[in-house]
Amino acid sequence: MSAEIEGLHEECGIFGVWGHPDAARLTYFGLHALQHRGQEGAGIVSNEDGRLHGYRGLGLLSQVFSDDTQMSKLRGNAAIGHVRYATSGSGTVDNIQPFLFRFYDGDFALAHNGNLTNGRAIRRELEETGGIYHSNSDTEVLMHLIRRSSKPTFLDKLKEALNTVHGGFAYMLMKNDCMIGALDPNGFRPLSLGQMTNGAYVLASETCALDIVSARFIRDIQPGEIIIINDEGYTIESYTDTTQKAICSMEFIYFARPDSNIYGINVHSTRKRAGARLAQEAPVDADMVIGVPNSSLSAAAGYAEESGLPNEMGLVKNQYVARTFIQPTQELREQGVRMKLSAVRGVVEGKRVVVIDDSIVRGTTSRRIVQLLREAGAAEVHMRIASPPLRYPCYYGIDISRTSELIAARMSVQEIGEFIGADSLAYLSLDGLVETIGMKEDAPYGGLCVAYFNGDYPTSLGDYEEEFLASITEEDKERLTRFAQDSSQYYGNEYTQHLVQREEH
Secondary structure, three states: OOHHHHOOOOOEEEEEEEOOOOHHHHHHHHHHHOHHHOOOEEEEEEEEOOEEEEEEEEOOHHHHOOOHHHHHOOOOOEEEEEEEOOOOOOOOHHHOOOEEEEEOOEEEEEEEEEEEOOHHHHHHHHHHOOOOOOOOOOOHHHHHHHHHOOOOOHHHHHHHHHHHOOEEEEEEEEOOOOEEEEEOOOOOOOOEEEEOOOOOEEEEOOHHHHHHOOOEEEEEOOOOEEEEEEOOEEEEEEOOOOOOOOEEHHHHHHHOOOOOEEOOEEHHHHHHHHHHHHHHHOOOOOOEEEEOOOOOHHHHHHHHHHHOOOEEOOEEEOOOOOOHHHOOOHHHHHHHHHHHEEEOHHHHOOOEEEEEEOOOOOOHHHHHHHHHHHHOOOOEEEEEEOOOOOOOOOOOOOOOOOHHHOHHHOOOHHHHHHHHOOOEEEEOOHHHHHHHHOOOOOOHHHHEEOHHHHOOOOOOOHHHHHHHHHHOOHHHHHHHHHHHHHOOOOOOOHHHHHHHHHHHO
């Protein structure tokens, strides 16, 4: 929490171990550290001398593996695991990963964090030539491509498949003799390598999961890389030379745990810097700063420190309530917010408060937060958001695929402020976000993907281009066209090129 109390749904989390006698249990611990990335389902596949064993189910990790008999069947010295939120596919057990495939020439397991932008097109093509799918997740596409390939070796087949799929992906595969990780050419999703004291290697979506099993960080997997781990150690190869780092900026803003490092940058520190920059860009005469727990607390600390205002606990989170986005109606979601958050009357009564949140998605939750604080007696409520307005969908693994879900796509900042009932509202600038994260890569936006803020997608949109164009206004299209023509910070992707060409003709 927060992302406006989980109005944004996480992608997924993956974790793998090679070379430890209790690999499945270590994978459980690693997935527990990644539980924030997916709370809909979980699964683990272990490798016992080349024979793969799997178990998966719906719910939190502790619910899926509530009985130790499930874990006792996952024998072997290697394992991969997955915690899921449905960015692609429905919430049924058939879509819970890792997927386990049994072929005549061996067993394979596959897990995926992200979303393919051409997954639907590839699936249609494969189904027309006899492909059979057991799920409606886009993850199965990769295994179909591998098995269809005529390349001589498994690694060659995998490279060909990875060059066929597009979008955001961190893959983890298990074979009888190795564990493999692969990252998309833009590196939208993080993937890190570590090593335990007994020599076992660990792959994880975030470094916080390495820490929980006491693995020493070795390196981040880079865009376009494949890592192969076996009993001899690990090797890293590239499957493409066409790479352009564009790590998802929402990892820093919201998704990743504050104790994780992404490409050497600590998440808590970036959020604190963002809060300080927000205080410079949007100061306010107030009595205190309060953060919306939990992901906004770092930014609140930075805002308070920079502004010289006290940082108080004006909102308290109830740790034992189900996630609000699961509720089927907006009315129930708002009631879920009241159950999740309480305003501290003894702190905020009669005070002018600055509320720091990481983002506003729909706006209804922010309005509820303002109401909670006013009901607790706050004299003024000023909202400050530690990221730019979310105006455009994400197609790389975050579940905001429609502009209709995003209040900033329909309203100005002033209108949003009036809608949520705040005395004032201000967002962090895009430049402020890029500079405070500080990736400093020789790439647009310092190596970040910021498409949800400005519509500059690092790749073509593939399956989603038509629905995106249908979902935005003519004013948006004109603005994006001007942006593509004028901006020095521009990916030059096929989508924006299409807009420019359309305008020129």
